[in-house]
Amino acid sequence: MASVFEYAPAPESRSVVDIAPSYGLFIDGEFTDAADGKVFKTVSPSSEEVLAEVAQAGAADVDRAVKAARRAFEKWSALPGSERAKYLFRIARIIQERSRELAVLETLDNGKPIRETRDADLPLVAAHFFYYAGWADKLGHAGYGADPRPLGVAGQVIPWNFPLLMLAWKIAPALAAGNTVVLKPAETTPLSALFFADICRQAGLPKGVVNIIPGYGDAGAELVAHPDVNKVAFTGSTAVGKAIARQIAGTDKKVTLELGGKGANIVFDDAPIDQAVEGIVNGIFFNQGQVCCAGSRLLVQESIHDELLDSLKRRLSTLRLGDPLDKNTDIGAINSADQLARITALAETGEAEGAERWSPACELPSSGYWFAPTLFTNVTQAHTVARDEIFGPVLSVLTFRTPDEAVAKANNSQYGLSAGIWTEKGSRILAVANQLRAGVVWANTFNKFDPTSPFGGYKESGFGREGGRHGLEGYLDV
Amino acid sequence: MSESSATRLNVFKTYKLYVGGKFPRSESGRVYEVSDSKGKWLANAPLSSRKDARDAVVAARKAFGGWSGATAYNRGQILYRIAEMLEGRREQFVREVGEAEGLSKSKAGAVVDAAIDRWVWYAGWTDKIGQIVGGANPVAGPFFNLSTPEPTGVVTVIAPQDSSFLGLVSVIAPVIATGNTVVVIASEKSPLPALSLGEVLATSDLPGGVVNILSGKAGEMGPHLASHQDVNAIDLAGADPVLAKELEIAAADNLKRVLRPQPVDDWSADPGMSRMTAFLETKTVWHPTGSLGAGGSSY
Amino acid sequence: MPTTLTAFADVTTSDSALRRFLHGLPGVDAVGLEARAASLGTRSIKTTAKAYAIDLAISMIDLTTLEGADTPGKVRALSAKAVNPDPTDRTTPMTAAVCVYPDMVATAKAALNGADVKIASVATAFPAGRAALPVKLADTRDAVAAGADEIDMVIDRGAFLAGRYLETYELIRTIKEACVREDGSAARLKVIFETGELSTYDNIRRASWIGMLAGADFIKTSTGKVGVNATPANTLLMLEAVRDFRAQTGIQIGVKPAGGIRTTKDAIKFLVLVNETVGEDWLSNHWFRFGASSLLNDLLMQRQKLSTGRYSGPDYVTVD
Structure with missing residues (x-):
């Protein structure tokens, strides 16, 4: 818009975020190279600038991560809910503290405007952890029986459109319910998930409870297919959702799918x-x-x-x-x-x-x-x-x-x-x-989100709900 | 009376399907022999084809709008009416269940009583489930936000093979209680109580097409129903592990909700809510609340 | 009535016709309106854009004193400030106008001494508007005769809230006629709705249309005398009204938020609203004004900060 009132550039400072030249997979509380040494580059979509080189998970890494999550599961699920809650509250607080850094990072890696990461993504991310933190010691009141049990290891595959928010939607309820997770971020937006791994370390989260394995679709498929994964949570395309539904047929794996739409x-x-x-x-x-x-x-x-x-x-x-x-x-x-x-x-x-x-x-x-x-x-x-x-x-x-x-x-x-x-x-x-x-x-409104509000589709948009009390069901053995 | 009844040839019943509120034979013209637990011939049952299954889906879809749109109170009354009608035909079902499952009259009677009571249980659920699994969500903003459960749509059910009547009632009643419509494949070995249930449903104010009962081979019709693009969900209760996996794969074509087979030791136990919630969607509606006046902002 | 208004001629023929028209206007969703205003409030206006916006805002101020304690001395000081807002920097623009009670118009005129600062006078029994029509007319004529360039009238909120829309419309028409000077020229008429008393956004939209149909040159939010005055949301709504009115009639009407705008940050938010709702056609003091008093000094301090790089303080702007 050509106007007499031209807004001068008002760039958010990049200096609030320090991106390392390379990142490993986050498995069992440590950053580690991929077993086969593979790496990929993540670029800033607005400039095509290479932001970092990231270890690329393969089948061996998926197995390693699932084993770490399995090892961590026994202790994590046996913790009193009130203790799990405090870890999640810690994470929520650290996210709030570091929200400007994470907003800039997300904007760099994803390409979406800082106005959105600052005003929508990050506040919702923190709110989601806050919300599910409070559920961790109240699961018996959630309407799923007096003492609902976690499922075990959750394999979670998330998309690139809301990288950190989708991570929050997946990890917060999983941990609150007592599961451990292996999460694969999208190959074009791995960075905020890796920063989240650092937040888990700052929060003192026991090792192996959260494992982050950047990679491509093949790693996601390996994770979904892994025999020791008890729960599959996927957000992405309907085509991949159908492939996952076929892949887990005949197993005991519980699944939630958040897929496409044409609203x-x-x-x-x-x-x-x-x-x-x-x-x-x-x-x-x-x-x-x-x-x-x-x-x-x-x-x-x-x-x-x-x-x-x-x-x-x-x-x-x-x-x-x-x-x-x-x-x-x-x-x-x-x-x-x-x-x-x-x-x-x-x-x-x-x-x-x-x-x-x-x-x-x-x-x-x-x-x-x-x-x-x-x-x-x-x-x-x-x-x-x-x-x-x-x-x-x-x-x-x-x-x-x-x-x-x-x-x-x-x-x-x-x-x-x-x-x-x-x-x-x-x-x-x-x-x-x-x-x-x-x-x-x-x-009379649109695109409003809230951690208390169940979200999910009918028909080929997937099944299961994320958010609210409903969002716990997908992570409990009920 | 006793002399004449001793010589009187009794009237056999022709067992027919129940589809769209009518009692058709299989369009294929096929039947198969149904025997009791000792191998004695009881009757011929229709051997339904994939086209019968297709017709049943059409009927179930047609009935969905009216049934899901009926008030929960109305659905509850109709489910209770089914229990009333069953009670009146108790002796028939005791005989049929006894023959089908090789039970003594008293054991068969207990099974039929449990099935009747199951309809009563679900009759009472229709207007309560919404409050239990739905509600207002306290979102952080000036919005009223309400989640309500809604029926998934047309549900295909592979009925349990062993519990031919109580098992059947236990899988279809929760599906229709919440407003879904159903296409059920009866126990292959013992379909007669299921087919007779159709006669009860037809006289219980239940709109035609809400429940559609097919007899025949789950392995033959199942794949067509599991891949049918106008079926929204499938309950694999009576499918063996091999068939269940095959059907779950086929069901992925349009992302049907799948309820996998679970071992059931005792169909008379408290069924809980899980068979209802498996075929419910949660719809969440947002609306701004706003301030009463422009003078003061509400947030 | 301008020929372009003939399309709306029917709607003011009767109370019921006017009611039907006003109630047929699209509704306003309060949350959505406030969210849009808040969203535009997050625009970050820096460096050159900020310098432009500050000067523009200064030039749009109706520098106002509307106190029972107003004296000739106070009005003279105000007028001097309007002409020369920052004695340390002569490049500072003048304000658009001074805004005073009718009995102070002559004083202001003398003090301004021909400077290019308009004299705006409130009238029509400001701020309550609770007086008989002849009183309101006399009030208006006095101000015009004394040299007012602009009249800021108040509508009869009582009549509006009682549903007497045509009476509200006729009052504005009558006052508009009273703005005409002997030589045939006319003072520009600003119509104050007192949005805080109209309470709902639907009412504000309806009042805006009554004002525009009746010939207002400006529509103005408030008197500054009630609890809620100009807000980003009610100003956005009025900007939408003048935008829609011009699209349908070709007639452009100005907007004046008044009361409660005290900081540079606030003022710039309003300018962003103007820029992104009605665009540059309204970005001049002929079409947009701020009714304010303390705002000017904050703008001046921010202006000094931009030119010197140092933060200024209240001792470095004049208190009048």
């Missing part, structure tokens, strides 16, 4: 329009749309389509894309070249299928992975961009005429993770929310 954001003609526009923007451009519960399908009542689109386009024109470390940046970098290629290809498919493409005037930086905020109008249910998860800053706009049609279109998806409803009429909110087949329904 419908439904705007009725009596919506609070200005807030709806903000909700639409937040729904699809938060974290560059790389959010499983993104409101990637806008279903707008036909009678206000033009008016809403005008408002939306005007609003998109004010989004500030650029240096993720700049405190005024709204839209950061796409996480990887691969993801950028996928978004680009799907957007091209949208055009080829006849949808109308629009982006605000927006200069993309010359290095790094960038994609301008994009709208597709004249989209129907048959378009690929209305059905496939794009996982990028691309919004497909469809119309409806009646509440019934809105619900039918919203539910017409193999996914069922999230949905939004915008109307000032209370009974319509409740009626539509009731009909939507989605695990999280945001009415």
Whole structure:
């Protein structure tokens, strides 16, 4: 936006974080090289700068980590819940203390704006540990029997879109319930998990309770398949989720899967329009749309389509894309070249299928992975961009005429993770929310998260819930 | 009476499937022989095909909207009505269960009584489960946040092989109590009590299609139901380990919720809640609370 | 009525028509509105942008004294400060206006002595607005006759809250006519809603539309005399109103948050709201004002900090 009021660059200082040139796997309380000595590089998506070299876990390392977790399990699960709680409270406090450092680190490794890591990711990470810390000595009151037992070793595989937050969602309930964990962060965003390993050391967490093994999909598959893993928790794509479901068939492994989505954001003609526009923007451009519960399908009542689109386009024109470390940046970098290629290809498919493409005037930086905020109008249910998860800053706009049609279109998806409803009429909110087949329904708001609030999908968006009392179930033998 | 009854040829019952509230034969025209525990022929049962299974899924899907949308109170009344109807036909089921499972009349009677009581137990659960597993979540912000359990959808059940009636009731009642609809494959060896249950359900105000009962081979129909894209969940209670694994793999195609087979020593024991919660989704709805006036911010 | 307003001619023909129109405006979700305002409040305005914003903010101030204890001396001091905010730095811009009671307009006019600082006068039985119409008209005419460039009127919140929307509208129209001078020119009219008394955001949006339809040149949040005055959220909402009004009529209307804005940090947050809601067309003191008194000194201290690199102190700005 060219304006007489140009904001000068306001970069967050990189000096609050000290990234070492290389990192090992964190197994049994020690940083260690991979058994085969393999390493990979992690780059900053906004600049393609190499941030560090990281040991790459292979099958032998997975086995080593699972064995360490197994050894640690007996003592950890036998600790009084109140003692486990105190470890988790310690971790939560250290995360709060180090939150600026972790926010900058996450922004560097992931590419998302510092505004989000500072104001959303990190506060939620700390809150999640605080929340589950309090459960550790109250499991008998959680509604799963008088003395519910932990499962054992949890194998956890997390994605790159919210690296530290997904770690918190996985590790906090697992430890509170008395499990030990082996966690594999995504290969493009290993650093915050490795810093978390250091936080575990600072907190004095017994060795082997948390093991962090950066690596690729093969390491994740090894972890899921390991015979001594009792619990599999995965957040990522539906395709991999299905592969995991097949892999663990016939075993006793308990599983929770948080997978893809194609959330419908439904705007009725009596919506609070200005807030709806903000909700639409937040729904699809938060974290560059790389959010499983993104409101990637806008279903707008036909009678206000033009008016809403005008408002939306005007609003998109004010989004500030650029240096993720700049405190005024709204839209950061796409996480990887691969993801950028996928978004680009799907957007091209949208055009080829006849949808109308629009982006605000927006200069993309010359290095790094960038994609301008994009709208597709004249989209129907048959378009690929209305059905496939794009996982990028691309919004497909469809119309409806009646509440019934809105619900039918919203539910017409193999996914069922999230949905939004915008109307000032209370009974319509409740009626539509009731009909939507989605695990999280945001009415007159969008993309809100809280550790007390269960999160998870219907249908091919996965099963099990994370967060709240519900989130304990996946880590207890019930 | 006694003379004439001694010479009277009794009327055999033709056992039929229960699908969509109707009693069809298998579309395949096939039947198989069902014997009692000593090998004596009891009746022919329909040998359902994959097309029967497909039709049953269609019926279950069609019934889902109405059944899941019914009030919990209404579902509870209907489940209780099933218990009432069963009580009235107790003697029939005592005989059928006794023959099927080789039980004495008193033992079979205890099994049937337990099955009737199980319907009563789940009748009472319909309007309580929501409060037990759902509730308001105290989020850190100006939002009202409520989690409620909702039925998963169409559930396929492989009924227990040995406990042909109490086992069957114990696996289908929790599924429908919460608003799911069900396609159940009855015990292959002893399907007759299950098929007779259809006659009870049909006269209990239960909408057609909520429960669909197939007889035949789980190994034949199971894979089609496990891979069916319009089935949301599968209970493998009566599947042997080899079949259970095969079906769990097939179920991954659309990420069905899978309840793996668990050893059950005593079907009359307190069933707990786990068979209900296995087929529930948690939906969480957020809404801003906001301040009463623009004068003061609420946060 | 301007021709571009003819599309809205029907809505002011009766109380019921006006009510239907106002209640047909999109609702406001309080949490979403406040969250958006808070989010824009996290913008980090540094170095050159901050220097620009500070000067812009100074130039947008309606430097205000509205006390029962106002004296000619106080008003003269205020006027001097408006013309020459920082005696140590002559590059400091003048404020947009001084804002006084009607009986002080003449004093201010004399003190300003032709400087390019407007004289704004509150009128219409400010701040309560509880007086008969002839009194309000006389109040307004007095101020205009004494040389006021701008009139800051208050609406009758009682009438508004009682649902007498047309009466509220007619009052503004009547005062607008009273702003016309003998030579045919007119004082610009700012309409104060006293948002803290209207209480709900829906009411603030409706009041904004009444004001805009009735011919307000500015819509203004508050008198500064109640518990809650200008907030980022209610100002954002009014900015949305003037944005929507211009989109539909082509008529641009100014916005003036008043009361409670005391620091440079606060002022810059409001400028960010303007920048990102209505854009640069409103980034001048013809279209945006701050009703404030103590804000000016904080801006001046921040300005000194930027130019000298040292933090300033209250002894290095004038107390008037």
